[in-house]
Amino acid sequence: MYEMLENGDNIWVAPDDEITPHIEVKFVRDEFDRASLANSIQARIGEATIPISPLELQIAYKLHLGTQKDVEDAVHLYALFEKSLSAPQLETWVTRLDVESEYERLKRS
Known part of the structure; x- marks a missing residue:
């Protein structure tokens, strides 16, 4: 291993x-x-x-990976934990991973 x-x-x-x-x-x-x-x-x-x-990093990283499954995972995590997520932390990871447009689509879904 x-x-x-x-x-x-x-x-x-x-x-x-x-x-x-x-x-x-x-x-x-x-x-x-x-x-x-x-x-x-x-x-x-x-x-x-x-x-x-952290969930915020998981969501942004899955958007960064970009496969259909990863994006579906990001949507699921966002929907499930939206109320407990730290928006500033999520937006920091979104910016660092350069997935701003993907994040905007996620928020609209």
């Missing part, structure tokens, strides 16, 4: 015979990975909690 991570591969962990929900494990590669760790939030799974990247 270490060799896969060292080669730049990501490892997805999910329940047997399912693809969602999943956790993606990878080595830190860039400033966005570092920001995900430095600004992590806690997600509760049953009785346990795990650190995850």
Whole structure:
């Protein structure tokens, strides 16, 4: 597993015979990975909690990736958590990832 991570591969962990929900494990590669760790939030799974990247960064990053699935994920996260998101933090990530037009479309959806 270490060799896969060292080669730049990501490892997805999910329940047997399912693809969602999943956790993606990878080595830190860039400033966005570092920001995900430095600004992590806690997600509760049953009785346990795990650190995850901030939702604002997840949304902007998925818009940056731009695949249909990633954009759908961004829309879902935005709709689900809109009231608890920090608009200034989201807009900071949107600007840093240069996805302003995609974000404007997301807000209108």
